[in-house]
Amino acid sequence: MNIRFFNARILTMEEGRKIFSGEVWVSGDRILYVGEGRSNDDIFQELKIPVIIWDREIDCNGNLLMPGFKDAHTHSGMTLLRSFADDLPLDQWLNQQIFPVEALLTGDEIGELTKLAVLEYLTSGITAVFDMYLTPDTIFEAFDSMGMRGVQVGGVNNFSQSVEALEDWYVRLNNKSPLQSFKLGFHAEYTCSKELLLKIAELSHKYQAPVYTHLCETKAEVEGCRDRYGMTPAAFLDSIGMFDYGGGGYHLVHVSEEDIEVLKKRKLYAISNPGSNTKLASGTAPISRYLKEGIPVALGTDGPASNNCLDMFREMFLVTGLAKLKEEDAAAVDAMEVLKMATVNGAHAMGLPDADVLARGKLADMILIDLDQPNMRPFNNIAKNIVYSGSKINVKLTMIGGKILYENGVFQTAEGPAAIYERAEEIIKDKKQKISKNVL
Numbered sequence: 001m002n003i004r005f006f007n008a009r010i011l012t013m014e015e016g017r018k019i020f021s022g023e024v025w026v027s028g029d030r031i032l033y034v035g036e037g038r039s040n041d042d043i044f045q046e047l048k049i050p051v052i053i054w055d056r057e058i059d060c061n062g063n064l065l066m067p068g069f070k071d072a073h074t075h076s077g078m079t080l081l082r083s084f085a086d087d088l089p090l091d092q093w094l095n096q097q098i099f100p101v102e103a104l105l106t107g108d109e110i111g112e113l114t115k116l117a118v119l120e121y122l123t124s125g126i127t128a129v130f131d132m133y134l135t136p137d138t139i140f141e142a143f144d145s146m147g148m149r150g151v152q153v154g155g156v157n158n159f160s161q162s163v164e165a166l167e168d169w170y171v172r173l174n175n176k177s178p179l180q181s182f183k184l185g186f187h188a189e190y191t192c193s194k195e196l197l198l199k200i201a202e203l204s205h206k207y208q209a210p211v212y213t214h215l216c217e218t219k220a221e222v223e224g225c226r227d228r229y230g231m232t233p234a235a236f237l238d239s240i241g242m243f244d245y246g247g248g249g250y251h252l253v254h255v256s257e258e259d260i261e262v263l264k265k266r267k268l269y270a271i272s273n274p275g276s277n278t279k280l281a282s283g284t285a286p287i288s289r290y291l292k293e294g295i296p297v298a299l300g301t302d303g304p305a306s307n308n309c310l311d312m313f314r315e316m317f318l319v320t321g322l323a324k325l326k327e328e329d330a331a332a333v334d335a336m337e338v339l340k341m342a343t344v345n346g347a348h349a350m351g352l353p354d355a356d357v358l359a360r361g362k363l364a365d366m367i368l369i370d371l372d373q374p375n376m377r378p379f380n381n382i383a384k385n386i387v388y389s390g391s392k393i394n395v396k397l398t399m400i401g402g403k404i405l406y407e408n409g410v411f412q413t414a415e416g417p418a419a420i421y422e423r424a425e426e427i428i429k430d431k432k433q434k435i436s437k438n439v440l
Contacts, residue, residue: 068127
C-alpha cells in the first residue's frame with residue numbers, strides 16, 4: 001500500500017536530528033520519503049517519480065511519528081504464566097513453578113499464546129521482538145500470521161532443544177519470511193553442560209554468527225559459575241570462544257571489571273530488563289557504566305511471567321530511574337539515550353539495521369504517539385515526555401512493514417482479540433486441571 005502521513009511532528013531518531021514538522025510517505029514495506037511538508041510536486045521531483053496514487057492519506061494532527069520500539073528480550077509464549085507464580089525468588093520461581101508448567105505445553109499452544117503477546121506488543125508501540133522460547137516453528141508461524149516482526153533466538157539447555165535443532169532453525173528459518181529471522185543462542189551457562197556450550201561455540205564459528213544468552217542475571221548465577229569454572233559466566237563463555245563473533249547478554253546485572261572488558265572486546269550488546277530485574281529482585285544493572293564504556297545498551301521486557309506486562313514505556317522509565325538511584329545522580333542516563341536504547345540500539349542488537357530510524361529506504365516500522373493527552377502537555381520537551389510521562393495510552397497507531405496493525409484502539413491483525421483471549425483461557429484451564437490431578 002501507498003500511505004501518506006502528513007501534518008505530523010517527526011522524531012526520526014537519526015543522530016543529532018531534532019523533532020520537526022513534516023510528512024512520511026510509505027510504499028510497500030519501506031519508507032519512501034521523510035521530510036518537511038512541501039508541495040507533492042516538489043517531493044515527486046526530488047524522488048524522481050512521476051506520481052503516487054495514495055491508498056490512504058492520514059492527517060496526524062500534529063501528533064508524533066517515530067520508529068517503533070524494539071523489545072530486545074522476551075519470551076512471548078509465557079503469557080500463559082502471567083500472574084501465575086509471582087512473589088517468589090528467581091530460582092524457586094523458575095524451577096518449581098515455571099519449568100514444570102512449560103513441560104505441559106504443546107507447540108500449537110505456544111503459538112496461540114504468542115498471538116496474545118503480539119496484541120500487547122502492538123498496544124505498546126513495539127514493532128519487533130527478540131524472542132526466546134520453546135518451539136520456534138510454531139512461534140514463527142504465529143508472528144508471521146499476526147504481522148509481527150520477530151527475531152527468534154535459540155534457548156538450548158540441558159533439558160530442551162539441542163545443538164542439532166538450533167542449527168536446523170538457523171538454516172531453515174532465516175530468509176523464509178521478510179518479517180522473521182533467527183539467531184544462535186542458549187538459555188544460560190547454568191542450564192547448559194560444558195560439552196553443550198562447546199558445541200554451540202563451534203556452531204557460532206561455523207557460521208561466523210553472534211550468540212545471545214541470559215548472562216550474569218543474579219549473584220547466585222555468577223557464584224555458581226565461579227565454583228564450576230573459576231570464572232564469571234561472561235569470562236568463562238568468552239574463554240571457550242562463544243562470543244568471538246559478537247552477540248549479547250540478557251540482564252547483565254552482576255558484572256566484574258573483567259566482564260566489562262569482555263563486553264567491550266567482543267562488542268556485545270547489554271540488553272537490560274529493568275522491570276523483570278526489579279520484580280525478581282535480581283538487582284540493578286550498571287547502565288551508566290556501560291554507557292561510559294561505550295557498551296551499547298538495548299531494552300527488553302523479559303517474559304510476561306516475570307514482568308508481568310509487555311510495556312516498553314515502563315522499561316524506559318525504570319532503566320533511567322533505577323540508574324539514577326544506583327548512581328545517586330539525577331543526571332544519570334538521559335532520556336534521549338533511553339529512547340535510543342528502545343529503538344536504534346534494540347534494532348542493531350537484533351540484527352535489524354533497516355528498522356532503526358525513520359529515513360528513506362528504511363523499513364516502515366513506526367508508531368504514532370498521541371500528544372493530545374494530558375500526560376503529554378505542555379510541550380517543553382516532547383521526547384522526554386515519552387520517557388518520563390508517556391504510557392501505552394499514547395500509542396495511536398502501530399505500523400510494521402508498511403501495514404497498520406493497530407489504530408485508535410482497534411486491532412487490524414489477521415485474528416482479532418476475542419478468539420485469541422478465549423483460546424488462551426482454554427489453555428490455562430487445561431493446565432490447571434492437569435496440575436490439580438498431579439500430572440506434574
